[in-house]
Amino acid sequence: MDRPRQIEDRHVERQHDAGNHGRALAYAASQHGVKATICLSHLVPGNKVQAIRDLGADVRIVGQSQDDAQREAERIAHEQGATLLPPFDHPAIIAGQGTLGLEILEQQPGVAHVLVPLSGGGLFAGVALALKSANPQIITHGVSMQRGAAMHASLAAGHPVEVEELPTLADSLGGGIGLDNRYTFAMTRETCDHLHLLSEASIANAIRHAYREERLVLEGAAAVGIAALLEGLIEPRGPVVVVVSGRNVDIDQHLRVLTGADA
Secondary structure (H helix, E strand, O other): OOOHHHHHHOOEEEEEOOOOOHHHHHHHHHOOOOOOEEEEEEOOOOOHHHHHHHHHEEEEOOOOOOOHHHHHHHHHHHHHOEEEEOOOOOOOHHHHHHHHHHHHHOOOOOOOOEEOOOOOOOOHOOOOHHHHHHHHOOOOHHHHHHHHOHHHHHHHHOOOOOOOOOOOOOHOOOOOOOOOOHHHHHHHHHHHOOOEEHHHHHHHHHHHHHHHOOOOOOOOOHHHHHHHOOOOOOOOOOOOOEOOOOOOOOOHHHHHHHHHOOO
């Protein structure tokens, strides 16, 4: 992000977002007295929308996908001369996420497998680049949901594609990667050893497991790595690290999942 004095009195616009990055940006803007406009689709859960509004950001709800929200953010940024801060396809965002990879190496230098939630690829690309730069033998696993995994579809097609965004417990992993993706598509293609897709039932089971066994309240997107382990999708040889990436879950949804509702 630019230094606050460089963006003072300007709107900070968002690209498409599932709520978590928008919440972080809204918080940063509030701390520096900067106006933030966050563009979200109608599929973003109400608890995430309200959390962003509570931080003082202007929230725009448009369309039925994050691709729609991205186009709206780009339109506003162009018309108002605002600074556009994407949630994943930006060198500074990728580098910031990559510090998590450095923490993994510091705390578990002998790690053999790392499972990372995969959506637009900012988190995965940053972590995987840090890991592979230190030790190319580390096996990286991107993990997503079966319902509308844009990076998976794009990798299969050989270029960025749009997919239908569907309701899912892993809502933070929804949305496209941008047809003009400049960084994360290529980086993910080069650094992802395996890509796993999880069913809604598997994600729900992982949410329950995290709460009952680890006393962790997780949103679906944060539980996909646990789901991959529970489903036996990897054969770990050596230490395994699972990135657990968020707790921004609607509490009513969490209670429904805990009591047996899979979707």
